[in-house]
Amino acid sequence: MRPLEATHGDLAPPYRRSSSNPYEDDPKDASTRYLPLYKAVDGGDLEATKKFLDQHPDALCSSLSTDGDTALHIAVLAGHVDIVEELVGRMSALELAVKQRYGSTALNFAAIGGVTEIAELLVEKNRKLLEIPNDHEQIPLVVAALYGHRDLVQYLYLKTPIEELDPTSKNHGAILLTACIMDEFYDIALDLVQRYPLLAIAEDTDKDTALHILAQKPSAFPSGSQLTFWQRWTYKCIHLDPQKASLIASGDIEMPHEGPPHRRSFTKRVLHRISEAFWKGLKLCDKLEAVLKKALFEAVKQGIVEVVTEIMKHYPEVVWFYDDKDRNIFFVATAERQEKIFSLIYKMGAKKNSLATHWDKDFNNMLHQAAFLAPSSRLDRVSGAALQMQRELQWFKEVESVVQPKYKEMINSHFKTPRALFSDYHKKLVEQGEQWTKETAESCTVVTALIVTIMFSAVFTVPGGYDNSGNPIYLNQNSFLVFIVSDALSLFSSTTSLLMFLGILTSRYREEDFLQTVPTKLMVGLSMIFFSLATMMITFGVALFIVLRDRIAWVSFPIILLASLPVTLFALLQFPLLVEIFISTYGPGIFDKPKKNLCPSGSTRSSTRCFR
Incomplete structure (x- = not known):
């Protein structure tokens, strides 16, 4: 979707405040009298x-600006609840419906x-306000939704006549x-979609359908969420009672005081129900392919595998759809x-x-697609240019194993083979990977060299010193x-690292x-x-313990605590x-490739050969 101001053709702010006092430009204008x-x-x-309204009752419904704003418009937009309550009490229901x-x-x-x-103050006085659209044909409920005010949307949704949302008329x-x-x-x-299944395929003023918008929300699906291990484990442990799956019992609309349920668990259930309603509506659609294609390729670009598999389940022919x-x-x-x-290609048989x-159209086969540089949004998910280059090579090798052998040497409209195209597009990434790796190695080399020096000298300066025969006292x-032992291990490991x-x-x-x-090194x-x-920290801690234990008995605890700090x-x-x-290298x-059977079942002969 486009930004909110350009969304639905029309959400240009319906109120444009004029310069500080616009009515001062025309002294003869009646609004000048109501400046106070x-x-x-x-x-x-x-x-x-x-005080002013008591002295000038006619000012209650008069225009106070060149935009035709009444006192009520100004108070509402400024958010002064007490003044709005006072004005609503003085006005009739009909006067509340005045437009600017x-x-x-x-x-x-x-x-x-x-x-x-x-x-609430306005609706209690005149419920007809819920049905009056602005110049962009948007009723208040729609405006509140476009501006993202959840509490207000819930309230207006319960109060607005449901017929206003019927897709067959409006x-x-x-x-x-x-x-x-x-x-x-x-x-x-x-x-909403359960009440009117046709909304599943209805287009808004931006020509977007609900399925297409859903395909733009990777954060609403597990496949589009970058969660750590413990976060994934937490969500798997959260379960909701299926009996409370209905909207009324969920505590979101009918019972707002109950508070919203857990977001991801509720989202998963809601999206499943929405998809069911979508397919009921799609069966009635005369432009099914166009609706599906737009949503399908958007979901593919966003990587929302749940939407893609759901579409494929109901309409398997989508695997033969092609984009522009x-x-x-x-x-x-x-x-x-x-x-x-x-990875779904492995399930295609x-x-x-x-x-x-x-x-x-440019005669690029699938391997050519893997030869192009990945979008920056995908590369940035990998740490460092070296690992980004590794990920690109993994993609190229994987696709190479899928295509036919002759496709590896096929040229496109620019006379480039997949390998030549890969080298051209990844030349800069190779340079960046080399620079990143060397900078990392240089930083670590300084640290390891210091550790080697310290650990080597520690052998000849043991705690307590030596006796007359040259043996360590302890x-x-x-x-x-x-x-x-810890000194030797530190020396050998730091030398290996160096x-x-x-x-x-x-x-x-x-x-x-x-x-x-490179990754292995x-x-x-x-x-x-x-x-x-x-x-090294163990070596240092033990040295302090040997020297100070006779004088400070409890020295071991702070030593362990302080020594673990740099390691942590x-x-x-x-x-x-x-x-x-x-x-990334050995995982x-x-x-998600299917596991290969080491001994495929079928015949006794093959089983015997496998056993041998």
């Missing part, structure tokens, strides 16, 4: 407002401001539905680097071969043995090196420096990168 009232209402001065220059009633202004108390329902989905008011969207560049969903998934969508042997104590980082600084950087060689170097730092800090700063490198991979 304007200032009192706009400034929230209730007593001054009462741009066709907005006071309730339309209340929908913009989002103050529910003001809306467009209010379609705009409200898309706005609610965009604002994540899924409880209202669910109730003549690309199917797997081509688009490859170009947009949406691995969860691409024999259709996989046909889907993979296609090309677009040689026979267990704590001294811990000191020597050699590994020196290897990174002196090695060449080909494209293929970023797939496994980084992983070994970082893990060794972490281990050497931990053992290093772990918090560098350990996530180490884990990411390990998972299960980003693609």
